[in-house]
Amino acid sequence: MAGGIKKFVVGSFDDEAVLFPAVKNVRKAGYKIHDVYTPFPVHGLDHAMGLRETSLHTAGFIYAITGTTTALSFMSWVFTKDWPLNIGGKPHFAIPAWIPITFELTVLFSAVGMVLTFCYLCQLSPFVKKHHFHARATDDLFVMAVECTDKTNEADLQSFLQKSGAKEVNVQVAETGWWIGRYDREQKLYREEKGY
Amino acid sequence: MSLLKYESQLREPLVDGEKNYHQVTEDIISPIEMKPTRLWYIGFYISVGLLLFGAYSVYREVTYGIGQWNLNKTIGWGWDITNFVWWVGIGHAGTLISAILLLFRQGWRTGVNRAAEAMTIFAVMCAGQFPIWHMGRVWMAFFVLPYPNSRGPLWVNFNSPLLWDVFAISTYFTVSLLFWYSGLLPDLATVRDRAKTKLRKLLYGVASFGWTGSTKHWQRHESLSLVLAGLSTPLVLSVHTIVSFDFATSVVPGWHTTIFPPYFVAGAIFSGFAMVQTLLIVVRKVMGLQDYITLGHIEAMNKVIVLTGSIVGCAYLTELFIAWYGQNPYEWYAFSQNRANLFSPYGWSYWLMMFCNVVSPQLFWSRKLRRNITVTFFMSVVVNIGMWYERFVIIVTSIYRDFLPSSWSTYYSPSIWEIGFYLGTFGLFFTCFFLFAKYFPVIAVAEIKSILKTSGENYKAKMTDIEKSDSEKFYVEEVEHAH
16 A cells, blocks of 8 residues: 655665665664665665565475475375275375375475565565656666655755765655556656545 | 675676676667567467467367377377477476576576576476377366365375376476566566556556565565575476376386486486577577677586486486396387387487487587587587487387287377477467567576676676786675675
């Protein structure tokens, strides 16, 4: 859902080597970085921004063992209780023969679960629209959006970003969060569009 | 997604030419924004034509039954299952490149992984057609799924390799698709943000799921890719292992061998890489991507081909030796008479396979030939022919003379509809590939950007001076750069 309307000072950098000290300085100066948008994964940027590690892989593990137990318990139930099929007089409880399917379901549950969790956490889905601070953030710019509070002096912050090496600096009023929308429509605030 | 932190200056650059981030975007995305070329249309229409012929062949088979194919009581698996195994094998290179090479931190995978993964998905789609239509009563295909039914419920046989196959292939397809598409999201967002027309903005906006490039999202994306790579690595090995179980767990002489799983996996990677070479040599030329798919990439893939080809060769010889050493008269007959005897009805196919898969890839021990595009292209086709014959040899030469000599089927040759079905899957494969090459970024843009400053030609050149003058400072700079 569309979050609140906030004001941001946006600095765009063209080199990740300049971005790192800038992130450090902005944080040191007490400003709140809303997010940094980059065209590719910049290693260590999450640490520099003070983000915590993701636990997506833990979720993956949980999905995986769910798959394992689902497969094993289902096949055991079918072949020992529900319909014990006599296959050449071999044991009904045939663990070695079930390993391939157990393995496949482990992988399947884990992969599907992780991707869905990933999409949920990042709010990724067709027709989801979000505010983009700079169209070149997916091309060659590293875009830092700093949130303004009542106490923030915008002019100060702008010159601060410029001094830190930002190539472009501007102020944007934007909605955080996401809403149902289309990218071929003009960039407008969600609230304006709906006439709030 | 570069996991590389430091790269030696001795290594060949992975991206040639004066590039910066924007230039990378421009080079890879702009073909999507242009009108398709004449060559593209010609290729596309030929593919669609083949696909239609395939559809008609399948229509005949469904309407009149499997009798439309020249299968008989003795040779119940002919071209159909040969093609199935062949396509599945081809589908192995993509995941190998994107998953195993990611775990091994091979930087060169970034140039070829996207197209190879796409190829994997299309190849698995083609492979899936064969067992499905081979069922004859295809409208009963859902019987392979374990669902509660009104027949008892009578469940599927979980102890059967054919059912393992159902799970293996469908899991492989799903996981490959998820892996491929999650990698595509950021690049589709790049296309969306560059789009000038409304339609393109709409379509790529929908396809890119509202990707912004947020740092937190990238962090999760990295974690996702790494875990999916970790899952796909055993998966890719399991799929062809399970396909080989279709044969190895039977009691047919020539199939009943324990060497099958590793031998099939090596063969799959071998043929998969050959197909990647065939496609990418054309793609890089037509789309002008020589800077991203360099001779270095082609050479690296040829090294994999000579390695896996030699493993396959070893497996052929081991199999032959064990057939003799095991002293089982039936096994030895299958190998010595049905296969190795050049003058037996199918002896020629065995020796053709030997030549294509074992002898010819040995050319690639020479660096000069590994880096020769014409030779590579020619070899990639030879290898794929050889690998098709491998499956043909395994299937047909093992069953055409069964335990009852009166039912020996001395000569099996495919009917036109059997061939048509095979050609149809080529149509399906290339139709998909043409659409992919036109409407999707064929190279992983974001991943190329992440290795650009360690492996780009112009950046490497700059680094060389620093490394020469002060190696300690160089190291510090590289490490700092990585963090």
